[in-house]
Amino acid sequence: MIIFLRRKMSRSKECLMKYNSKKALLVTGERKLKNTSEKLFSELKVSPFYLNQLSEVLPFLSRENVDIIIFGSDTYQTQKETFSELLQTVSLNYPQSESIILARENDVPFVVSVLKFGSTHYIKYPVGIKELQSLMKSAMATQPAISPRLEKEPGKDSSRFGLIMGKSTKMQQVYAQMRHAAMTDIPVLLIGETGTGKDLAAQTIHQQSERSAQEYLPVNLGSLPNELVASELFGHEKGSFTGATHQHIGVFERATEGTVFLDEIDSVDEKVQISLLRLLEQKKFNRLGGKKTIKTDARIIAASNENLEELLRKGQFRQDLYYRLDVFRITMPPLREKIEDIPMLIEDFLTRFNKLFNKKVKKLDPECLEVLQAYNWPGNVRELKNIIQRAVLLAEGDRLYIHNLPPRLQKTRRSAHSISFRIGTPLDQIEKEVIKETLALTHNNRTQAAKLLGITRRALYNKLNKHKLK
Incomplete structure (x- = not known):
């Protein structure tokens, strides 16, 4: 058998x-x-x-x-x-x-x-x-x-994959999924909050694939006026609409054997969704105002920071297109769920911005790093990059301090993040207070709190139940 x-x-x-x-x-x-x-x-x-x-x-x-x-x-x-x-x-x-x-x-x-x-x-x-x-x-x-560029080379640093960086468990899982995606030509759907690196992931998948020598064309659909989306994707003929003074070749025609990255796929209207569905099913399309059917072998990688399932329920996104795009899904984790990657990211940004601004910042004050690791990061890696860029620009020595950070981060500082107890305080009471203060510091982010406490998430939940903390 x-x-x-x-x-x-x-x-x-x-x-x-x-x-x-x-x-x-x-x-x-x-x-x-x-x-x-x-x-x-x-x-x-x-x-x-x-x-x-x-x-x-x-x-x-x-x-x-x-x-x-x-x-x-x-x-x-x-x-x-x-x-x-x-x-x-x-x-x-x-x-x-x-x-x-x-x-x-x-x-x-x-x-x-x-x-x-x-x-x-x-x-x-x-x-x-x-x-x-x-x-x-x-x-x-x-x-x-698997081409040689995709094989995991013996002893090779696993903290980077293409344009993406991070050594956390979550990022190792993302790297593995990206390797799988690069081995195929199937559509990929990247899901994640703003600033998590979906654009870099898409570009890396293309670079690691057999299409790497061909065009990679990213399109931010959310930044385009609705009336121009179809023209940007499929092209148009001269005179096809007011202002169309010349023929325009769309990205699917220009990247016929390459990769097209459709960012903010959730923002396109139903008419464009229908055209995309036809392209995915038949590998062909028409320019706006054109009668000639054009074939393309472009690979599609789409991305969204919205809940597409919710848009389906509301009737704002076509179900048939959703299932055509969601063949291979990769979820990019938010920065607050991989705070162990923050020091590595900071080091990379310091190198980059030292060179840009002719500075010599070598490291962060420990309390400054503590504040950065305790912050909730709604803007994710992009927000961290912008904060380090600003801090390096303002730095006067070889070290970054809390006063170099924006005011919103300085507010997370909590009297040196310390707790004092009287000698003789029961250990159970000490444990309970430490857990309460750590949860407050991390804005009730339990994954982050468990990492700061040096315990597993499961152990933290057991202690929360033990001390009847919510």
Whole structure:
């Protein structure tokens, strides 16, 4: 019995052979399985690697790219939670690797439950060499082709991906999704608040894709008057409307083999939505006032900072277009949910603006950094960038202080953010007050409060229940 989950990819299989010779990693402590696999790898002309324990997998993958990972049933018997987390990490950070799990009869329910983690296959164990060979061939046949620019290079810094920066868990997940998106030509929908970097994500996906040598044309639909949106997208013929004194070529015609980024897709009217739907379905359109049908192979990446599902319910956005655009969704996290990235972002902005303003600001005063990490960041990374730009411009030395920040941030300062207690105060009371003050400092942002307290979000919720805090 063989079951596997296929990942939809449009790259040619020949492209994969061009990039890599096949490599397989077997993780097992069973000598018999290793002996069987040696013969199998030899017949398939696959370069083999062997590990005994799950704990060795991630360090190995950081040094070596592999196409197939086979997990023996002995590796996860007593550490199923660890195994689930490992599979998820592999799927997110090493999308080029297909995983095969050998499952004994009583392990099948558990193994089926982890198939959700991307390109994971399983086969019942003990297994015949022909069955395993068949599954490996199927896995390699469905494996997405990844160009060298998309492969996670051994030892490469994972705090950046293209134009995007951040080492937080949330950003690592975004990087993995962007890699998957770059491997295909399917429409991508970027969702996120203003200032979260949707435009940079779209540009990075294009740069990392096979279309990177072609045009990348961004269009901010929300900044265009409604009557000009269709002309900008599809072009117009001379005389097609008042003021059309010459022919205009639209972005879909100019980027026929490239990528078009449609920012604020929620702002277009129904007439344009209908034209976009036709383009997505038929890959063709007409210029305004034109009779000639024009074909295009442009890839669409759309973005919105609005709740599109709510617009659907209100009848302000076409359901058929929504489902055509929402094929591969990537949610860009707000800055307040990844405050551990703030120091890295600040360092990058300092380098950039020191050069621009001929300054030599090296770091922030600790209290200044504390205020920046406690702020709620409604404008996200863009707001942080603008604040650091202003602060560097006003700085007089090699360090930024609270007085260099805008007044709205200075208001978050709270008497050095300290609490004092009398000797003999019960520990439970101290814990309760510290949690209350931390929540007040972070404007009741519990994710941020948990990080400042050095505990997990779940632990914070347990303590809130314990102390009956809301």
